[in-house]
Amino acid sequence: MSDRERLENLEQRVGQLHAGLLLVGCLVLVLLVFDLVDAAEKLQQVPTPISAATWALSDLAAHHPQRRAQLRYLWLPPWADDRWPAAVAYGLNTAAGTSHLLHQPQSFAGGWMLRVDLAQLAHRAGQRRALAKVWDDLARDDPYFHVRLSDRDPTPKAAIISPAIEGKLEAALVALGYVRREGRNYFTLRPLPVYRADWFLSKILSTLNGGVYYDLLRILSTGEGSEEEQILAGHGINETASFQIGGSRRVGLVESQVTGKPRSIVALRGFLGQGWITEDLTDEQLGDARVHPLLNLLPDANGQGKFAAREGILERANGLHSFYLSDDAGALVDEAPASVATDRTVPPPHTQRLQPAISCLRCHSALSESDEGLKPAPNDIRLALGRRLDVLADRAERGEQADAVARLADLYAGDFRRSFARARDDVAEATFTVTGGLGVQAATQLVTRICDDYLYRSVTTRQAALEIGWRSQSDPDVLHAVLDDKPVAGQFAVEDGIVGFLREGLAVRRGDFERVYGELLYRATYGTPPAGGGDYRAQAQVVARLVEAGDRRQAAHHAELGLQMRPDAAFQKYFHEVLQWSAR
Numbered sequence: 001m002s003d004r005e006r007l008e009n010l011e012q013r014v015g016q017l018h019a020g021l022l023l024v025g026c027l028v029l030v031l032l033v034f035d036l037v038d039a040a041e042k043l044q045q046v047p048t049p050i051s052a053a054t055w056a057l058s059d060l061a062a063h064h065p066q067r068r069a070q071l072r073y074l075w076l077p078p079w080a081d082d083r084w085p086a087a088v089a090y091g092l093n094t095a096a097g098t099s100h101l102l103h104q105p106q107s108f109a110g111g112w113m114l115r116v117d118l119a120q121l122a123h124r125a126g127q128r129r130a131l132a133k134v135w136d137d138l139a140r141d142d143p144y145f146h147v148r149l150s151d152r153d154p155t156p157k158a159a160i161i162s163p164a165i166e167g168k169l170e171a172a173l174v175a176l177g178y179v180r181r182e183g184r185n186y187f188t189l190r191p192l193p194v195y196r197a198d199w200f201l202s203k204i205l206s207t208l209n210g211g212v213y214y215d216l217l218r219i220l221s222t223g224e225g226s227e228e229e230q231i232l233a234g235h236g237i238n239e240t241a242s243f244q245i246g247g248s249r250r251v252g253l254v255e256s257q258v259t260g261k262p263r264s265i266v267a268l269r270g271f272l273g274q275g276w277i278t279e280d281l282t283d284e285q286l287g288d289a290r291v292h293p294l295l296n297l298l299p300d301a302n303g304q305g306k307f308a309a310r311e312g313i314l315e316r317a318n319g320l321h322s323f324y325l326s327d328d329a330g331a332l333v334d335e336a337p338a339s340v341a342t343d344r345t346v347p348p349p350h351t352q353r354l355q356p357a358i359s360c361l362r363c364h365s366a367l368s369e370s371d372e373g374l375k376p377a378p379n380d381i382r383l384a385l386g387r388r389l390d391v392l393a394d395r396a397e398r399g400e401q402a403d404a405v406a407r408l409a410d411l412y413a414g415d416f417r418r419s420f421a422r423a424r425d426d427v428a429e430a431t432f433t434v435t436g437g438l439g440v441q442a443a444t445q446l447v448t449r450i451c452d453d454y455l456y457r458s459v460t461t462r463q464a465a466l467e468i469g470w471r472s473q474s475d476p477d478v479l480h481a482v483l484d485d486k487p488v489a490g491q492f493a494v495e496d497g498i499v500g501f502l503r504e505g506l507a508v509r510r511g512d513f514e515r516v517y518g519e520l521l522y523r524a525t526y527g528t529p530p531a532g533g534g535d536y537r538a539q540a541q542v543v544a545r546l547v548e549a550g551d552r553r554q555a556a557h558h559a560e561l562g563l564q565m566r567p568d569a570a571f572q573k574y575f576h577e578v579l580q581w582s583a584r
Contacts, residue, residue: 043481046078047112048469048521049144049196053165055109056194057172068176070118070128072135073194074105078466080197086435087446088114088197092121093434095204095357096131096216097318099123102434114197122219130219134212138203139191141210143514146191147537159191163537164522198454201447205358207334213357214332217322226330228312235314235322236271250411252293252381258363259341261286264293264307265377267416273315274423276374276416279307282339309333309340313360313374315423319430321373323360345448347456358451365444372424372440381412458507467517468524479503482524496545515545536567536575543578556582 052075060068076084089104097103103120107113118135122128139146139159147160166173173179180187207213220234221227232239242248247269256263256278264279279293285308289295293307307328314322325333336342336354343359345367346352353359365373424440431440438446465471465478472478479502496516498508518541539562546555559578567575 043478044471044473045469046466046471047075048467048525049075049162049194050165050168050469050521050525052113052194052196053145053169053192054172055113056192057169057176059108059113059115060176060193061172070132071193072116072118072132074114074116074197074200075194076112076114076197078471082111083446084197084450085111085114086438086443087450088201089434089436090431090438090443091201091205091447092116093318093430094320094361095213096121096219097316097320098127098131098220100317102318102430104434104436113194127219131216134215134219136191136193138195138200138212141203142191142195142199143517144196144199145194147518147541148514160188160537160540161192162518162521164518164525165192166537167526198450202358202451202454205361205447205451207355208353211334211355213355214324214334217324217356220322226326227332228310228324228326228330231312231322231324231332232268232270232275232314235275235316236273237268237275237314238270239266239268239277242268242270248411249416250381251377251379251416252412253377254380256280257375262293265416267419270315272317273426274419275312275314276377277313278311280309280311280340282308282337284339309336311336311360313364315426319426320434321360321364321427323356325354325356347452350456358448361444362448365440366448369439369441373427374420374423377416377420379412379415382415454510457510459502459510459513460507461502461505464502464513464520467513468521470524477505483520515548536562536565536571539565540567540571540574543575547578547581552582552584 052073056073056075059073060071063071074088085105085107089102092105093102099120099122101120101123103117105114105116108115118128118131122131136159141148142159145162145165147162161173161179166179170179170181174181178188178190178192180189203211204216205211205213217231221230223230223233225233229239239248249267251265251267253263253265255261258278259280261281261283266277266279268275268277281291281293285291291307309328310326312322312324312326314324316322325336327333334355336359338353341354342352343354343362344352345359345362364371364375368375428440431438431443435443459467461477461479462472465482468482470478470482472481483499483503496519498512498516499520501508502513519538522538539558543555543558543562546558556579559575559582562575563572
C-alpha cells in the first residue's frame with residue numbers, strides 16, 4: 001500500500017471516529033435535556049410565605065406612610081384558582097364590613113396577592129381601629145408568617161415574625177418599622193400585615209379554635225344590656241321597643257328544617273333593615289310543656305318566648321347578613337348545644353359543631369339556590385288560628401281569653417314570604433356586586449369549600465412540599481427530595497414525629513402540620529442553620545413543641561441551646577421560664 005493510500009485510509013477512519021463522537025455527543029445532549037425536563041417536571045419551585053411577604057412589603061413601601069396603616073394583604077397560595085378573590089371579597093365583607101359600601105380587594109403581583117383597605121370596610125375611625133386590632137391580633141395564631149407558640153407554653157403567646165421571612169427580608173422589615181435590630185438581636189415591633197387567604201377566611205368566619213367572628217361582630221355593638229341586645233342595637237334593632245309598638249311578627253313551626261323540633265321565629269324591624277331570631281329547645285325539653293314553643297305562644301313583656309337557645313340573622317348596612325347564637329340569658333355562645341342543632345354539612349368523620357358564621361352560611365345559603373340566606377319558614381300557627389285554634393291550653397296566656405286570642409291573631413297573622421323575598425333580593429344584589437357576578441349559593445359554596453379544604457382535608461406529603469415551596473407532578477418522595485438536601489442539624493437535631501410521618505408518605509391533620517410548618521419552611525429555605533446567633537426564634541418553635549409534648553428533659557436542653565444563641569430580651573425570658581418549668 002502506498003503512502004498516499006495509507007493517508008486516505010487514515011483520514012477515512014478519523015472521519016468515521018469524528019462522526020461517532022458527534023453522534024455520542026448528540027445522544028448525551030438529548031439525554032441531558034430529557035433529564036432536565038424530567039427534573040423540572042418532578043420538582044418545580046412555587047411561591048411561599050416568604051414570596052408573599054416580599055410582595056406585601058414592596059407594595060406597602062410604594063404608598064404614603066399615612067396610608068400604610070390601613071393596608072392589609074392576603075396571599076393566594078399556589079393551589080388557589082381564579083375564583084378565590086371573589087370568595088375572599090364575599091367572606092371579608094360578610095364578617096368585617098361595617099359601612100354601606102362593599103369592598104373588593106385589589107389584585108396585584110400577578111394575581112398572587114390581594115390588597116385590603118380597612119378604610120373601605122370601616123369608614124368610622126373607631127371601628128377602623130377596632131378592625132385593625134382584631135386583624136393584627138390574629139398574628140398570634142398564625143403559623144405561616146409568624147411564630148405560633150403553643151397554648152400550653154408557660155408564657156403568653158406573642159406575634160413574632162417567622163425567622164424564615166426575617167432572614168430574607170431583614171432590611172425591608174427594619175426600614176418599614178416591623179423589626180428593630182440591636183447588635184445580633186432582633187425585636188419584632190408589630191406583626192406583618194399579610195396572611196394566607198384560606199387560613200384567614202376560616203378564622204374570620206368561625207368562633208371556634210381561634211376564630212374571631214364574634215370579635216368582628218362586636219365592632220358593631222352599641223348601647224347597654226346583654227351581649228345580644230348590644231349586637232341588635234348595633235344593627236339598628238331594639239327587640240323590646242319593636243314588640244311594644246307592634247313592629248315584630250312571629251311564626252311557629254311544628255317541625256323546623258334546621259333542628260327537627262318545634263320552633264318559633266320572631267321578625268324584627270330596625271333602622272338598617274330586618275332581623276330574624278329563632279327560639280329553640282333542647283332535646284331534653286321537648287316533653288316539657290312549660291317551655292314548648294307551640295304551647296307558649298304569647299311572649300313576655302320584652303317580646304321573648306320560651307327557649308334554650310336563639311339564632312339571629314340580621315341585615316347589615318352593606319346588604320349582607322350577620323349571624324349569632326345566644327343562650328336564654330342573652331349571652332353570645334360560640335356553638336349551638338348539640339342537643340339543639342348540629343352542622344350536618346361538616347364532612348364526616350369530623351365533629352359536626354354548629355358555629356357562626358360558617359355553619360349559618362352553609363345551612364341558609366349553600367344547600368339550596370332558592371334559600372339565598374333565609375330558609376323557608378311557613379307559619380303553622382297562622383294556619384291553626386284560621387281553623388279556630390282553642391287557646392285555652394296556652395300556658396303563656398295572660399289576661400282574658402278574648403284578649404289572648406286578639407294578641408295571638410296579631411302576632412301570628414304574618415307571612416314571612418314577602419319580607420323574605422325582599423331580604424333575598426337585597427343579599428343577592430350585594431353578593432353579585434362584591435363577587436363580580438356570583439349568586440348567593442355559588443359564592444357561599446365557594447367560601448365553604450375553601451374553608452372546609454383548609455379545616456378538614458389532611459396534609460399529604462406532596463401538599464406539605466407544596467406549602468414549603470416545591471411542587472411535584474409525579475414524585476411521591478418529594479418531601480425527601482426537599483429535606484434530604486437540607487440536613488437536620490443544630491436546633492433541629494430532634495425531628496418532630498409529624499415530619500417523620502410525612503416523610504413516610506402518611507397524611508397528617510392540618511393542626512399537627514402547622515405545629516412544624518415554621519421549621520419545615522426554614523429548612524427548605526436555608527438548609528442547615530448556621531451555628532449560633534440569629535436563629536433563636538426557630539429554636540423557640542422547637543422548644544414550644546417539646547413543652548407541648550411534655551418532654552421536660554429535651555425542652556430544657558433546647559432552651560439552654562436557645563440561650564447560647566444570644567436571644568433578645570423577650571426570648572431570653574421565654575427560655576428561662578421553660579427551664580424553670582422543666583425543673584419542677
